[in-house]
Amino acid sequence: MADVARLAGVGKMTVSRVLSGSANVSDSTADRVHRAIRLLNYQPNELARSLRSLHSKTIAVIVPYLYDSFFATCAHAISTVAKQHGYSVILTTSDEEHETERRQTDLMVRRRIDGMVIIPAPGDDKYLQSEVYSRMHIVTLDRPLADPRFDSVLVNNSAGTKMAVEHLIGHGHRRIGFLGVGRELYTMKARYAGYRQAMMRAGLTAEPYMECHTPEQAVKQVRAALDREAPLTALFGANNLTTRCLLHALNVLQVDVPGQVATAGFDDLDVADVLQPRLTVVRQPVYQIGEAAANLLFRRILRQEFPSTGRRIVLPLELVIRCSCGCHTNNGLDGSRKLPEMSGGNSPAAGVPRRHR
């Protein structure tokens, strides 16, 4: 910057003014400065700016994993909104480990980021009460925290699951299984609760929670569920991983779907409609969830609000009825029923653009 000033024959301050678009610079000098900038390929040092201004124009996003399409799409949405605001995004993964998450949030504090969107890993989240975080805007996604101070974006997991399970019950199924991962996860608890509710209201007995982290495990679980005296006749996958494992198992075991076992899952798969049979799912508005979280965050950042009670946005789910549940819709069209919105409906429902490679 000193170089630019010298070349333009002005003081550093004038250069600074030109860069910030301050009005109090004569056109002629501004021009000279601009020329000097081009000539020297000068790029202002954002680090120094941040140090000075105490805000880094950076937010952090912490997700468990990035190769999960749900998280990746959320991250994409957040990144897109951030770009619109001229912010950069530091993205890190917690690998679903609490300690990693803590280390990363600490690092973000040291980096003086302006805010954070986080999908909390299971574990004690009291650490966020520390005064260290009191000056940092935080929004949670997918899983809320106990502390009411933080904004959060959610879907109604239990209601969505209930809806799907009731649909299966409507097909006459009485013994329905629930496959999930990590019982300690908020979403899993809520979805299993929805499953139980649906079963109990129909006078049926809920099956125990079936843990299923790998395809092999799913094969075992499904085999056991079918080999017993009163075999299950329907299975619900609690998220896209579980559902994929479930499909794998049904395939390996050569189970007829939906004849022998009906199936549905939470989370739409991008290939759900080319599967045989086409998969019935509870669909989340993934992109909109990320978008809503980012909007909440930037609202706080721009207004510098640190409320004692954050907002909670609950986005609507949709039951996409295809064939795996036993329905015989025609091959072309998706039947779908919307779940009534639970709360402040948000998000302009921007379609995710197509991608290439």
Add this chain to the structure above:
Amino acid sequence: MADVARLAGVGKMTVSRVLSGSANVSDSTADRVHRAIRLLNYQPNELARSLRSLHSKTIAVIVPYLYDSFFATCAHAISTVAKQHGYSVILTTSDEEHETERRQTDLMVRRRIDGMVIIPAPGDDKYLQSEVYSRMHIVTLDRPLADPRFDSVLVNNSAGTKMAVEHLIGHGHRRIGFLGVGRELYTMKARYAGYRQAMMRAGLTAEPYMECHTPEQAVKQVRAALDREAPLTALFGANNLTTRCLLHALNVLQVDVPGQVATAGFDDLDVADVLQPRLTVVRQPVYQIGEAAANLLFRRILRQEFPSTGRRIVLPLELVIRCSCGCHTNNGLDGSRKLPEMSGGNSPAAGVPRRHR
């Protein structure tokens, strides 16, 4: 930091020394400093450190999209390696637009990041020749740049495609179509070239490149390909998007696979083995690609090397033969043939861990 120093009754310099683990501090004072740090919840300001030390311990990753599992998995790998080195990752998307990419790279220069992994969007990449980038380590992924200065990680797109198409030819197919996106993309060009080679060597005539960006477009393309006088009997999808569109079309048009049309694709789908029929694909070592790129980058960063000719790593592909090509493998096992490695084989083949939600 001044507060910490005062509380500990020492100078700021001593605090700094304690933080950097410098040996020249007596245990007793170090202890007092540590106590003060804890008491005040002091977190060093990385911004100031970076300003001072001229390196930000941050790398940037620029991918076209994040909701593409290929890119997301690469990003995950890079992020994981970065974390091991204590680096943060600023992740941004170019949305496959050259201008966006340029703006983002410029921003990264201003942020004084230490290096960058980039999957270049199509367009004129001469801008990277600018002196501005001469002090920034750059590695490309998936698509190389003309400038030989940058390290790059690739697969042998043409050989992989050739292998798959030859396999289809081996099944007796003579009229095979190729569906791709964005012809201007490096990968698409290379894959189409491989397809043409395979066709020509077998004395067959290569079909024109079929552009296919949406499921609807695929339906049209496939319908046309089947309605003509000499209908195609096999179709190859040039990446996971195209392949999914292709599957959609075949499904909608109720085409018998592989009876009426055999199919194969580039990129493994995570549900490829539960599709009916199970999909034959050319599999890329996605995670390893990202990992290799990150390793190259950190090697340069740590050694501060700015070579005039970068390294190029070509990772091996694998033809995963399932059923959609016409093979009748048993349902449980994957037959697979490895493509001989083309160049410096790398990467410890770390399995991608499982994920939950």
Add this chain to the structure above:
DNA sequence: CTGTTAGCGCGTTCAT
């Protein structure tokens, strides 16, 4: 072993 000085690049404050 510890403190002092200076400067990383910028923007705010106050003069001019």
Add this chain to the structure above:
DNA sequence: ATGAACGCGCTAACAG
């Protein structure tokens, strides 16, 4: 309309 001085928080280089 422009410039000089100071400080954001930290550390390298020198004292002592």
